[in-house]
Amino acid sequence: MSIISVRDLAVEYDGRRVLDGLNLDIEPGQITVLLGGSGSGKSTLLRQILGLEHPKSGSVSIKGTDITRCSQADLNKVRRSLGVAFQSAALFNSLSLEDNVALTLREHTALAPSIIDLIVWMKLAVVGLADFGKLHPQELSGGMKKRAAVARALAMDPEILVLDEPSAGLDPIVAAELDELILFLKGTFQITALVVTHELDSAFRIADRIAMLFDGRLLAVGTKDEIRANQHPRVRQFLDRVPGSPVHMPALASYLERYVQSKEAKP
Amino acid sequence: MANLLEIAGRETLSQLDYVGSLNIQLWATLRGMRAALPLVGNRHRWRAAVHQMLEIGVDALPMVALMAVCSGFILAMQGASELRRFGALHYVIDLVAVGFTRELGPLLTAIAVSGRSGSAFAAEIGTMKVTEEIDALKVMAFEPVEFVLAPKYLAALVAVPCLSIVAAFFGILAGGLFMFFSTHLGLLLYLRYVLTSIELRDVVAAMIKSLAFATIIAHVGCLEGLRVRGGPDAVGRSTTSAVVRSTFLVIVADAIFTTIFYFVGKA
Ligand SMILES: Nc1ncnc2c1ncn2[C@@H]1O[C@H](COP(=O)(O)OP(=O)(O)OP(=O)(O)O)[C@@H](O)[C@H]1O
Ligand SMILES: [Mg+2]
Numbered sequence: 001m002s003i004i005s006v007r008d009l010a011v012e013y014d015g016r017r018v019l020d021g022l023n024l025d026i027e028p029g030q031i032t033v034l035l036g037g038s039g040s041g042k043s044t045l046l047r048q049i050l051g052l053e054h055p056k057s058g059s060v061s062i063k064g065t066d067i068t069r070c071s072q073a074d075l076n077k078v079r080r081s082l083g084v085a086f087q088s089a090a091l092f093n094s095l096s097l098e099d100n101v102a103l104t105l106r107e108h109t110a111l112a113p114s115i116i117d118l119i120v121w122m123k124l125a126v127v128g129l130a131d132f133g134k135l136h137p138q139e140l141s142g143g144m145k146k147r148a149a150v151a152r153a154l155a156m157d158p159e160i161l162v163l164d165e166p167s168a169g170l171d172p173i174v175a176a177e178l179d180e181l182i183l184f185l186k187g188t189f190q191i192t193a194l195v196v197t198h199e200l201d202s203a204f205r206i207a208d209r210i211a212m213l214f215d216g217r218l219l220a221v222g223t224k225d226e227i228r229a230n231q232h233p234r235v236r237q238f239l240d241r242v243p244g245s246p247v248h249m250p251a252l253a254s255y256l257e258r259y260v261q262s263k264e265a266k267p
Numbered sequence: 268m269a270n271l272l273e274i275a276g277r278e279t280l281s282q283l284d285y286v287g288s289l290n291i292q293l294w295a296t297l298r299g300m301r302a303a304l305p306l307v308g309n310r311h312r313w314r315a316a317v318h319q320m321l322e323i324g325v326d327a328l329p330m331v332a333l334m335a336v337c338s339g340f341i342l343a344m345q346g347a348s349e350l351r352r353f354g355a356l357h358y359v360i361d362l363v364a365v366g367f368t369r370e371l372g373p374l375l376t377a378i379a380v381s382g383r384s385g386s387a388f389a390a391e392i393g394t395m396k397v398t399e400e401i402d403a404l405k406v407m408a409f410e411p412v413e414f415v416l417a418p419k420y421l422a423a424l425v426a427v428p429c430l431s432i433v434a435a436f437f438g439i440l441a442g443g444l445f446m447f448f449s450t451h452l453g454l455l456l457y458l459r460y461v462l463t464s465i466e467l468r469d470v471v472a473a474m475i476k477s478l479a480f481a482t483i484i485a486h487v488g489c490l491e492g493l494r495v496r497g498g499p500d501a502v503g504r505s506t507t508s509a510v511v512r513s514t515f516l517v518i519v520a521d522a523i524f525t526t527i528f529y530f531v532g533k534a
Contacts, residue, residue, distance in 0.1 A: 050406045076408040084406045090399035104407050107311060 001064075003028040003160065003192050004049060009058035011044055011216075018044050020216035021058070026209075029190040031182060033203040035238065036213030042196045043087055045213065046164055049194070050084060051075050062160070080108065083158030085149035087165050087196075091137040097124065098133040101152050108156065123151040126181060128174065143170045150178065154185075161185065161193040167202055175199065179206050200239065204228075212238065292412075292490050293482075296420055299413035303421045312418050319422030323384045324429055331379050335434040338371055339363060339441025347449065356450060357460075363442030364461040368469045369528075372435030373427075374521055377480035380427055381513040385488035388419055389509035392492025393502035401493075411493075420485045427481035428474055435473070472528050479524065480517050487513040 002025035011019040018041045026032050036042050047053050049060055051067040059068045062078045070078075091100050101120045105111060111119070124130045127147040137145060150166050161182070167175035179202050185191040197203050203210060210227045212219045212235055220230045227235065236242070303312040346362045392415060395401050401411050443457040491509040495501045 047402075050402075052402050052405060072410075076410075079406055079408040082406060084403070086399050086403060088399050090403040092400055092403070093394075093398065107309075108408065 001028075002026055003063055004194070005061045006045070006049065007059045007061075009045070009048060009060065010056045011041070011048060011053070012056045017216055019048070019055075022213075022216065022218055024211060024218060024221065026192065026194060028192050029186065030208040031186055031193045031195065031206050032209045032211060033207040034194065034196045034211050034213060035198075035200075035203060036196075037238070038198075040213045041216055042213055043164055046162060046194070046196065050082065050162065051079070080156065081159040082162060083153035083156060083160070084162045085146070085153040085164060085166055087168075089137070089145040089149040091145060091148055091152070093137050096134055096136055097129065097140075097148050097151075100137070100148065101155050103152075104156050119155070123154050124148075126154065127151045128177070143174065146170060147174065147178070150181075157189070159192060161191055161195075163193065163195045165196050165198065167197060167199055175202060182206050200241075288494075289486060289490060292416075292493070293486055295412050296416045296486075296489070299410060299417040300420055302413045303417040312413065316418035316421040316425075319418050320426045322387075323380060323422050324426030327379055327383050327426075327430060328433065330383070331376055331430050331434050332437045334375050334379060335367070335372070335437035336441040338375060339367065339438035340445055342366055342371070342438070343442040343445040347445070359442065359446065360457065360460045361464045364439055364464045365469060367435040367438035367442075368465050368473050370521075370525070371438055373431045373473050373477040373480060374517070375438075376427060376430040376434045376477065377484065377517045377521075378514060380423070380430065380481075381484045381488075381517060382510055384423070385484045385513045386506045386510045388485065388488030389491040389495075389505045390502055392416075392489055393495035393505045394499075396493065396495045397498060397502060416485075416489045419489060420482070423481040423485035424478060427484070428477045431473060431477040468532070472524070476521065476524050479520055483516045483520060484513045487516060 004026040006022055006024040009019050009022040010017065022045065034042050034045070048055055049062070051060070055068060059066050061067065063081065065074055065078050067075055067078055092103070095103065098120050101123050102116050105116045105119060120133065121130060124133055127150050129144060129147055129151060132140065132144065137148070140148065146166060146169055150163065153161060153163065167178055170178065182193055182195065183206055186193065195206065204224050207224055209221065209223060211221045212227070214234050219232055220227055220235050222230070228239070230236070302308045303316045305313045343359055343363050346359045347356060350356055350358050395415065404411050404414055439461055443454050446452040446457050447454060488509045491505040491512070495505045
């Protein structure tokens with residue numbers, strides 16, 4: 001049984017379709033990587049899976065609960081099994097790194113403060129920030145914030161880890177370490193992960209399954225080998241890093257021509 | 268003409284919509300406020316509320332006191348210049364005492380707090396909205412209403428009445444200084460006159476008013492913050508409109524309360 005299942009999901013912003021009848025199933029204990037161009041709706045899909053926005057139509061079920069229709073209490077119950085790192089990190093600026101990580105532990109568990117300190121230290125150490133616990137988010141570099149967000153996502157030892165571009169802005173070494181960390185969590189704790197990334201190497205390193213998003217739909221979903229063998233032109237373009245098709249150039253030229261004509265017609 | 272009607276109609280509708288959303292949020296927050304109470308609630312929320320109380324109350328104290336002293340002098344002098352012509356200078360005491368207890372104490376405080384704290388609420392919550400901190404709270408299974416809003420409400424409901432008392436005290440003191448310098452009336456004697464002219468009814472009315480003002484300020488500030496969509500410029504706009512709207516609503520509410528108390532007092 002899939003742990004997350006998205007059915008016919010449609011999302012609109014101001015009448016503009018961003019997701020259009022999207023279906024996705026995520027199996028427990030697997031790492032699913034979501035690939036797709038910038039602006040293709042990856043973060044939008046994650047926001048739906050986190051229950052942060054209501055879809056136009058369709059449904060999202062997590063662990064058997066339809067989060068688009070359930071009560072707030074049920075939604076919060078589901079959310080306690082999620083660990084999320086936002087694309088923008090979204091650390092609490094008024095709290096130090098330690099407190100950012102400790103927040104859920106302090107409020108959702110009855111652990112003793114000394115135990116919480118230890119857990120927080122471990123989570124920060126895992127992303128290489130053990131010495132920076134006292135700093136506030138403003139005092140961190142972009143990559144450090146990203147890592148801190150991952151540490152915060154891990155705080156409650158979640159069943160499902162959702163990471164939005166965790167390795168964007170990280171140097172290759174740290175990015176590779178992060179990949180190993182995700183693989184380690186899967187191997188040791190059978191964690192389920194949904195990871196958005198633009199790094200193809202990283203995607204093919206960690207993924208059990210890859211889903212390619214394009215124009216609000218999933219173009220291809222499958223194992224690494226299935227995706228590598230996929231012949232869809234868009235998938236090939238993405239995987240082979242081919243620049244956008246030159247059909248855009250004539251469009252630009254005609255646009256400029258019309259612009260010049262309209263300027264000439266004015267006076 | 269039709270255009271004018273249309274504009275007026277649309278404005279009215281949008282204002283009604285605003286008041287409607289004020290109401291929805293008010294009930295949600297009042298329910299959430301239980302969590303911020305000491306003993307029965309969550310100690311983290313209570314601690315946040317105390318922190319807010321200090322920020323709203325203690326930090327505003329010098330400013331409110333100074334405003335009250337200045338207004339006390341103004342009221343006493345303006346009153347004296349008229350009343351002296353009728354040889355009724357001693358009525359200045361009633362004017363200042365009753366005026367400050369019933370009216371100026373709560374109103375001055377409300378205006379100062381809406382400028383200092385109403386705008387701060389809007390800015391803080393608006394920034395949290397823009398940086399996705401509110402979303403992060405939600406996916407960590409916290410209720411933003413309970414986590415962010417409730418402590419602010421509780422703090423305002425405690426701090427604003429206290430500040431109103433302080434403002435009334437300083438205003439009346441300034442009146443006493445004026446009387447001392449203009450008629451050599453001793454301060455102790457002045458205070459005794461003041462105490463005979465203030466009735467319990469005045470104090471109760473003042474407390475009701477300042478509780479209402481506190482609700483308006485916290486409420487408008489938080490709602491403006493939550494309504495922020497977009498970037499930092501939207502935060503700036505929400506801060507301005509929090510101050511403008513809450514000051515306006517405070518004065519409207521003051522007019523309504525004063526009318527009610529006027530007729531209740533006559534009956
Ligand atoms: N709050 C919003 N209001 C209006 N449009 C939005 C909003 N959020 C996203 N969009 C639109 O939805 C589309 C998808 O955005 P999304 O953030 O999901 O892209 P993405 O795939 O995560 O891109 P990236 O890789 O750059 O992060 C974009 O065209 C964007 O303009
Ligand atoms: Mg994104």
